Amino acid sequence: MKEIFVRLDRCMGCKSCEIACAVEHSKSHNLFGAMAETPRPRKRLYVENPEGVKMPMVCRHCEDAPCVEVCRVGATVKDAITGIVTKDESMCIGCWMCAMVCPYGMVGRQKEVKIAVKCDLCPSLMVPACVSACPTGTLVFAEQEEFAEIMRRDAAAQIARGHKIKASI
Amino acid sequence: MKEAREKSIDQASQEMLVVAARAGLETAWDRLEKQKPQCGFGEAGLCCRNCNMGPCRIDPFGEGPSKGVCGATADIMVARNLLRSIAAGAAAHSDHGRDAAKTFLLLSQGKAPSYQVRDSAKMQRLMDEYGVQSQIALAEAVMAEFGKQDGPIQFTRRAPKKRQELWQKLGIDPRGIDREIVEIMHRTHIGVDNDYVHLILQGLRASIADGWGGSMIATEIQDVMFGTPKPVRSQVNLGVLDEDKVNVIIHGHEPILSEMIVAAASDPELLRLAEAQGAAGINVAGMCCTGNELLMRHGVPTAGNFLQQELAVATGAVEAIVVDVQCIMPALGALAGCYHTKFISTSPKAKFPGAIHMEFHEESAYETAKDIVKAAVLNYANRNPAKVRIPDVKSDAMVGFSVEAIVEALGGTLDPLLEAIKSGAVRGIGAVVGCNNPKIKHDYGHVNLVKELIKNNVLVVTTGCNAIACAKEGLLLPEAADLAGEGLKGVCKALGVPPVLHMGSCVDISRILVAAAAIANALGVDISDLPAAGAAPEWMSEKAVSIGAYVVSSGVYTVLGTVPPVLGSPEVAGLLTEGAASVVGASFAVEPEPIQAARLMIDHIDSQRKKLGL
Structure with missing residues (x-):
């Protein structure tokens, strides 16, 4: 399955991904309409700033997802085919077990209504809204092998440049 | 990618967009696509870069910060940002007005021999309006509007009495053109004016100093120097470029330069030179507002509006695109590099990557204009006929x-x-x-x-x-x-x-x-x-x-x-x-x-x- 990967050295901290996420999860699907909605549309990913580093945090849709394990009402499930961990908001009772066990803190709260919200990888889009919104290519929507390939090529290019400089000296 | 017909309704532009796309050339439309999605904070006016505690953003969804580091709320940020835009716009128009006023002052002092008074009746009306007796006194009085501290700006008195009284009641009757712009920059500095209504009123005051000040001075003084427009017929669109002639496009905003280019283009010496290069003549065409100035006063044809500047170069038939200030895309440098076209900047205020700078001064205006046109004429020989594609589209206009x-x-x-x-x-x-x-x-x-x-x-x-x-x-x-x-x-x-x-x-x-x-x-x-x-x-x-x-x-x-x-x-x-x-x-x-x-x-x-x- 395709997942959202993060190139950690690229984030500018503009939080465009956060806005795009909230807008995509609104009724009107446009910024200005979304800003006026009640309940307020909520984002499902977060740009954090630990140790002075800009760090987008995205649900990992874990293979053995703790949030799925603990959901007593069956609102949170992992799709057997796509591997996407989704939440049926109409079933959620707001017990916050999922929020307690998520190792990444990816479970948010719909403030006006006591339910949990989390990333659903934008089921109606070909590419999740946060990835499309990212102006620097920090967020990448790819298979794990494809992402590894991107990282490998970047690293190889860096090594090659260093090698060339050394050779020319 | 969007098709050309989705980008423009203009037939000539559609044709050139296809030519540009096939040639692998980038235009503003492509760059807009690359910018997408554009930053939502910027679109909503919710980012502030006015001090280095920031940049700050306010979360429009109310989840994140609702204030900048200084405590500025969304209202304050949006108002300050809007004001700075007004200041920049008023500055641009008014600096244009200042250049016109300065040229008129130099002309009145006998220091700008290339220029003359073409509408002396209008000049007399302005002298009466200012209550002055001489041309030089008028020039000095107009020039003084920019640095006035306590107003009033004379032309604001053209507004209906009721309007003037309203401005005075609201405290937005401008005191001087430069002063109101400077005051915006002061008030929007960290920790000065933080009442959004009070801020917006200052924006209105500066804008009035533009419309009824800087802009109006530009119009009136240019009319005095270059003639007040009268109905005249001309043609507009990329089809005004002439395959057999040296094509010079003048692009930007101030007629101070372009008037001289038009004059130089009919200089017998340069016409002979053009003939010697194998060209049938020199064709000057306008672009954007400098085009409008020449179109209005002399019926000089216009090649197009703002989004056509790149498309004009892509015709491959432009020997020189000569620019002064405002609305000139820095993209022109790289684009002109794909053709023989010389991109010539002229204003002491405005330089561009990939441009040749031939700086223009009022005192030696005609000589510089001749040099510029000469450079264009000599460039005719470098034109690649295989690359020339002029859309056969132009319209008549009165x-x-x-x-x-x-x-x-x-x-x-x-x-x-x-x-x-x-x-x-x-x-x-x-x-x-x-x-x-x-x-x-x-x-x-x-x-x-x-x-x-x-x-x-x-x-x-x-x-x-x-x-x-x-x-x-x-x-x-x-x-x-x-x-x-x-x-x-x-x-x-x-x-x-x-x-x-x-x-x-x-x-x-x-x-x-x-x-x-x-x-x-x-x-x-x-x-x-x-x-x-x-x-x-x-x-x-x-x-x-x-x-x-x-x-x-x-x-x-x-x-x-x-x-x-x-x-x-x-x-x-x-x-x-x-x-x-x-x-x-x-x-x-x-x-x-x-x-x-x-x-x-x-x-x-x-x-x-x-x-x-x-």
Whole structure:
């Protein structure tokens, strides 16, 4: 399955991904309409700033997802085919077990209504809204092998440049 | 990728967009696509870079920060950002006015031999208005407007008495052109003015100093030096480029330079040189507002409006694109590098990557203009005929409707127009102005809005890139009256004028203010009582923000075609779209769809007519 990967050295901290996420999860699907909605549309990913580093945090849709394990009402499930961990908001009772066990803190709260919200990888889009919104290519929507390939090529290019400089000296 | 027909409604532009795409050339439309999605904080006006505790952002969803580091709320941020745009726009127009005033001063001192007074009757009227006896005293008095500390700016006194009193009551009667711009920069500095209403009022004051100050000075002094426009016929669109001649495009805003280029292009020495290069002559064509200035005064053809600057170069037939200031895309340097075209910058204020700088000074204007045209002529030999592709598309236009020319067309008095408005033959007046913006299909907003207005008997006055869009569509011809409603059609046919009157460049929106004031005075009312409305369907520049602010401050309801970055503050947005009506008697509306925008304007005009008992 395709997942959202993060190139950690690229984030500018503009939080465009956060806005795009909230807008995509609104009724009107446009910024200005979304800003006026009640309940307020909520984002499902977060740009954090630990140790002075800009760090987008995205649900990992874990293979053995703790949030799925603990959901007593069956609102949170992992799709057997796509591997996407989704939440049926109409079933959620707001017990916050999922929020307690998520190792990444990816479970948010719909403030006006006591339910949990989390990333659903934008089921109606070909590419999740946060990835499309990212102006620097920090967020990448790819298979794990494809992402590894991107990282490998970047690293190889860096090594090659260093090698060339050394050779020319 | 978007197809060419989705990018522009103009046939010549569509043709060149295909040529550019096939050649792998990048245009503004491509760059807009690459910018997408554009930052939502910027779109909403919710980012502040005014100090280095920031940059700060406010979360429009209320989850994250609701204040900047200094404590600025969304209202304060949005208002400060808007004010800085007004300051930049007012500065651009007014610096243009300053250059015109400086040239006039040098000319009056005998230091600018290339220039002369072409309209001495207008100069005499201005001397009377200023209460001075000599040309040099007029030049000094006009120049002094920029540095005045305590006002008043003389031309603001052209506004109806009621309007002036309102400005004074609100504390927005400008004290000096430069002062109001500087005060915006001061007030928007960290920790100065933090009351959004108080901030916006200062924005209005600076904008009035633009419309009734800097811009109006530019218009009036240029008329004195280069002649007041009179109706003249010309042609517009990329088809005005001539395959057999040396093509020189003059692009930007100030006629100070371009007037000299036009003169140099008919210099016998340079014509002989062109002939020796195998060219059939020298063809000067305008672009953007410097094009409008020359089109209005001399009938020099115009190659296109803002979004056509790159397309003109892509014809491969342009020997030189000569620029001064404002709305010149830095992209031209790289693009010109793909052709033989020389990209020549001339202003001491404006340099560009990939341009040759041939700096222009008033004292040696004609000599520099000759050097520039000579460089273009000598470049003719480098043209690659295989790359030349000039669209066979151009339209005729009747232009040159200064206020003086309109009054003359009416038979020396405004009465016939007033009668037509009273009888309802002319339902009202629509001022449609402004830029191009690739966010809106090129010319689509302009042309459709204007057509809908004239169909409903609204007489349209136009400037800037809207005027060029209308010209390309054939709306600036007396024959276009056939597209107008019965009432307007009759009036246009009787007077032999088009239903859309080209009043000039973007600084010439001051002509529209003068006309509005004259009509209001003749009816004994304020401008805000007139059956009139304004629109900027494809606006993009900070100058347009200043224009919008001074037009609304002058009492004209204005519809914008693209959303200004103010929606992050419902309070500021509400003030501009509703609250302003009870303060200055006019407000803004936003409507991207041109037919709907026309409807808003017509509804406003109808309600104004009702209030006047018409």
